[in-house]
Amino acid sequence: MGTLIEEIFSRRAGRPVQAGEILLLDVDYIMSHDNTTPLAIKAFREIGKPIYDKNRIVLHLDHAYPAPNVLAAENHKKIFEFVKEQNLPHLYHQGVCHQVMIEEGYITPGAIIIGADSHSNTYGALGAFGAGLGSTEIGVAWVTGKCWFKVPETIRIELTGKTQHGVYAKDVMIYIAGLMGMDGGTYRSVEFGGEYITSLPMNERIVFPNMSTEIGAKCGLIAADEVTLEYLRAQTPAQGNYEMIRPVNPRYERVVKIDVSTIAPQVACHPDVDNVKPLEEVAGLEVHEVYIGTCTNARYEDIEIVANILKGKQVHPFTRVIVTPASQRIYKKAMQNGLIDILLDAGCTVTGTGCGACIGRHGGILAAGERALTTMNRNFIGRMGSPEAEIYLASPATAAATALTGKITDPRELLGK
Amino acid sequence: MSKAWTFGENLNTDEIIPGRFNITIDPLELAKNVFCEIKPEYAKSVNAGDIIVGGQNFGCGSSREHAPIAIKGSQAKCIIAPSFARIFFRNAINIGLPILECPEAAEDINEGDDVEVNLATGEIFNRTNGHSYQARALPDFVLKIADAGGIVNFLKEHDIEELMK
Numbered sequence: 001m002g003t004l005i006e007e008i009f010s011r012r013a014g015r016p017v018q019a020g021e022i023l024l025l026d027v028d029y030i031m032s033h034d035n036t037t038p039l040a041i042k043a044f045r046e047i048g049k050p051i052y053d054k055n056r057i058v059l060h061l062d063h064a065y066p067a068p069n070v071l072a073a074e075n076h077k078k079i080f081e082f083v084k085e086q087n088l089p090h091l092y093h094q095g096v097c098h099q100v101m102i103e104e105g106y107i108t109p110g111a112i113i114i115g116a117d118s119h120s121n122t123y124g125a126l127g128a129f130g131a132g133l134g135s136t137e138i139g140v141a142w143v144t145g146k147c148w149f150k151v152p153e154t155i156r157i158e159l160t161g162k163t164q165h166g167v168y169a170k171d172v173m174i175y176i177a178g179l180m181g182m183d184g185g186t187y188r189s190v191e192f193g194g195e196y197i198t199s200l201p202m203n204e205r206i207v208f209p210n211m212s213t214e215i216g217a218k219c220g221l222i223a224a225d226e227v228t229l230e231y232l233r234a235q236t237p238a239q240g241n242y243e244m245i246r247p248v249n250p251r252y253e254r255v256v257k258i259d260v261s262t263i264a265p266q267v268a269c270h271p272d273v274d275n276v277k278p279l280e281e282v283a284g285l286e287v288h289e290v291y292i293g294t295c296t297n298a299r300y301e302d303i304e305i306v307a308n309i310l311k312g313k314q315v316h317p318f319t320r321v322i323v324t325p326a327s328q329r330i331y332k333k334a335m336q337n338g339l340i341d342i343l344l345d346a347g348c349t350v351t352g353t354g355c356g357a358c359i360g361r362h363g364g365i366l367a368a369g370e371r372a373l374t375t376m377n378r379n380f381i382g383r384m385g386s387p388e389a390e391i392y393l394a395s396p397a398t399a400a401a402t403a404l405t406g407k408i409t410d411p412r413e414l415l416g417k
Numbered sequence: 418m419s420k421a422w423t424f425g426e427n428l429n430t431d432e433i434i435p436g437r438f439n440i441t442i443d444p445l446e447l448a449k450n451v452f453c454e455i456k457p458e459y460a461k462s463v464n465a466g467d468i469i470v471g472g473q474n475f476g477c478g479s480s481r482e483h484a485p486i487a488i489k490g491s492q493a494k495c496i497i498a499p500s501f502a503r504i505f506f507r508n509a510i511n512i513g514l515p516i517l518e519c520p521e522a523a524e525d526i527n528e529g530d531d532v533e534v535n536l537a538t539g540e541i542f543n544r545t546n547g548h549s550y551q552a553r554a555l556p557d558f559v560l561k562i563a564d565a566g567g568i569v570n571f572l573k574e575h576d577i578e579e580l581m582k
Contacts, residue, residue, distance in 0.1 A: 022558065024581050039442050039482055046569045064440070071440040118480040118504060134482040134508035140568055144577040148558065182427055183474035187503050216477060218503055272427070359436045380431040380478060387435070387454045 003154035003250040004221045005189035008110055008129050011245070019153045019253075027147050028111045030056050033097045034072070035063035035359075036116035036135040037079050043139025051086060052145035058090040058106060059083065060097035062354045068362035095327025095353040098122040098210070098295040103329055105238035109224035110245050114138070114147050119295050119377065121217060124209030125202065126232070127224030127245060132213065152189040152218045153253040159196035161261035166412035168305075169204035170297055170375065170395035172196075173211045174266040176258070178276025186216035191247065196260045197222055202231040203299040210296050211377045214273045223247065265398055265410055270371075270390035271381045279398060282408050288370040290315075290403040291384075292396055293324030293351075294358045297375035300330045302396040307339040309400035309414050310346035316406030321348040322364045328353055348403070360385045373402045418544070419466045419494060422459055423528040424452075426472030430505070433476065433484040442483065444490025451487040465492035468534060470526045472498060476505025485509040495534055497541065497552070499523045510559055513567030517541070522550035536563075 001016065010016045012025050032040050037059055044051075051057065059079060067073035083091045092100050098119055101107055109127035113120065116138040123130025133147070141147050157176060192208045205222055212220025222228075224244045232238045265279040292298060292306055303325060315321040323343050325331040331353055334340050343350055351357075357364030358376050366372055366389035374384075379391035394402075397411035404414070438450045452459045469488060475498035476484060485508045488496065496509065499520035509516045515536050522541045526532060530545040539552035555563065558580045565571035571580070 022556065022581070024577065035439060035481070042442065043569050047572045049572070069440070075440070116480055118478065120480075132480040132504050134480055134485075134504060134511060136482060136511040136568060137507065140511075140572060140577070143572065146577050148580060182477060183500070183502075186474060186500065216474060216502060361436065378478065380429050382435045382437075382454055383431050385437075 001249050002247065003189065003252065004191050004223055004245065004247045005129065005152060005154060005219060007245050007248060009149070009151055011110060012112055017151050019151050021151045022148060023151060024146050024148050025112060026145055027114050027141055028056065029058050029106050029113045030138055030141045031058045031060070031097060031101060031113060031115035031117070031120060032135065032138045033060040033063050033117060034065060034075050034079060036138065038075050039135030040116060040138040040142065041078065041082050043136040044142055047139065047143050049143045051142050054086065054088050056145060057088055057142055058101065059088065059092070060100060061093035062095060062097050063359060064361045065093055065354045066352065095329070096295045096298070096355055099299070099326040102126065103236060103327060105232070105236035108232065108238045108240065109228060109242040114141060118213050119210055121213045121220045122206060122210040122295055124212070124219050124221040125206040126228050127222060129219055131219050152187055154189045154191050154250065155185055156191045156193065156252045156255045158255060158257045159192065159194040159260050160257070161196060161259040163260050163263065166397060166415050167263055167265055168395040168397060169200060169207040171266045172260050172263055173207050174268045174276055174393060175263050177211060177214050177268060177273050178266070179256070180215045182215060182272060182274045184215045185212060188217050188253065190215065190217040190220045192220060192222050198225060202227065203301045207296055214377055265395065265412065267398070267408065268379055268393035270379060270392060273378055273393065279394070279408065279410050282392070283410055285408045286371060287319055287373045287402050287406055287408060289320045289322065289364060289366060289372040290399050291322045291357050291364050291372055291374035291376065292399050293322070293326070294355065294376045295326060296377040297396050298324055298326035298330070300333050302375065303330065303334045303339050305396045306400040307342040309397060309411065310348070310403065311342050313346055313404055315347040315403045319403060319406040320364070321403040322351060322357060323348050324351045324356060324363065325353050357384060359383065373399055373408060375399050418531040419468050419533060420464065421468045421470050421526045421528060421530045421532045422456070422463070423526065424456070424469065424471045427474045427477055428471055429478035430476060430481050430484040431478060434487040439481055439483040442486065444486050447483055447487035448490030451491050460491065463491050463493065466494045468532045469493050469496040470498070470523055471496060472523065473500045475501045477502035480504045482508045482512065485512055485514045489514045495536060497522050497526070510562050511568045513563065515563060517552035519550050519552035522552065525550070
């Protein structure tokens with residue numbers, strides 16, 4: 001009996017648990033990347049105890065990969081040496097960690113995954129518990145296989161209706177960020193449900209738990225259903241019979257009801273993710289860089305939306321348009337289906353996979369006074385380079401429309417009915 | 418004296434230490450650029466034992482531990498705020514950087530005030546205006562980690578199960 005997070009934690013604890021309890025639970029996988037693994041190694045060495053279960057450790061190189069400078073290269077070298085020394089089985093450098101975690105089948109309904117990355121919430125899209133932690137706790141979990149959790153209270157976001165043409169999951173989630181505020185879900189589990197969510201394919205669902213981080217949530221969850229199981233069967237090596245855990249007579253701290261049919265394309269404006277406006281209020285603002293990438297919106301379907309809008313056209317000459325597929329697998333599929341050709345012909349720069357420009361490390365750094373419109377999930381000051389640059393967040397369709405005009409542009413003007 | 422340095426609401430990890438500096442994990446190196454974009458004078462003139470006073474949702478954003486490490490590296494004694502972002506809260510506890518939740522103190526303390534903090538009891542005294550405040554008590558297991566000077570030190574001596582006993 002309980003909310004989705006109570007149901008997931010109860011199964012792991014082996015007894016019914018309720019919000020407010022503090023639990024020490026076994027974790028299925030422990031994720032970290034090139035930015036956070038070196039500190040986890042440091043904690044691991046200081047603790048001085050052996051790894052509990054090598055199979056649970058999953059490492060990625062994505063944040064500054066390939067290395068843009070010597071320090072990043074030293075980090076990669078350190079990680080490779082550690083993997084060899086400890087004989088660790090799971091090291092990836094084929095895309096943004098969260099996308100690769102899903103593609104490789106680590107994320108399954110009811111699983112508990114901790115990650116040294118704040119967007120580890122993403123895993124909630126498949127009915128798993130995913131939460132971001134710091135590197136020290138990752139080093140601790142390597143040694144113990146466990147992590148402490150306070151069972152969070154739950155905010156249920158009930159989404160009904162159908163979106164208008166040209167409005168995507170990203171627009172709905174940006175709208176939610178504006179409504180809830182960036183601390184509206186702090187310490188909470190945010191459960192996304194309702195007929196709108198259940199109607200969505202996996203690539204659109206992922207946006208909601210991914211950006212639950214932006215409202216401060218401990219985790220963002222969508223109950224696993226047939227869509228989830230079909231996605232796992234068709235797209236990943238995870239082929240088990242997973243239980244579709246659902247909330248049972250849940251007691252929610254708060255229920256927020258939203259009819260998505262009323263939502264127009266949205267933009268999260270400089271400098272805060274909850275500074276949200278309907279696109280029409282900021283339409284026409286000059287944009288110097290359009291960046292389509294990240295764990296939020298660089299999946300195959302996102303790239304397809306962008307390619308469909310850019311096909312046969314040219315991006316604005318004074319706007320740099322950068323497309324970074326979220327994984328090698330996505331890159332390859334986009335290439336095989338001709339999408340990369342379309343993007344290149346339109347004047348886009350298509351980069352290797354990874355997090356690059358999203359964290360101002362490489363591949364699209366902004367100068368002072370510049371403005372970017374991107375499919376990222378956060379727009380902190382200085383995140384993409386100069387602290388005097390501005391970052392606006394929007395859907396892939398809005399990003400593509402903006403790429404053509406060099407100004408923030410409503411994609412509905414370009415999408416055929 | 419312990420000088421208070423005040424910050425606004427929703428202070429994010431990029432404002433504490435911008436991502437481009439996170440290529441190192443050396444606390445002293447990180448401390449050179451802590452708050453560089455929002456309060457550049459901090460890194461130049463902070464003294465060991467000074468106090469950080471923040472607004473609600475302090476440390477939101479990334480999971481990067483570089484943020485609390487940069488603050489710890491600057492030799493600040495502790496952070497007082499009405500509330501902390503959850504990953505920052507965990508990270509600060511885990512690395513042994515004391516954090517106190519106290520809305521009254523966070524509201525009342527001004528930049529430059531001379532503030533005395535008793536970490537064991539949560540008592541906060543503002544020598545500048547004579548006000549005292551009581552911080553919210555931390556859960557037992559958090560105190561165990563804090564007492565050990567961080568979770569790494571705790572695990573050197575104990576099994577993780579002992580946290581919950």
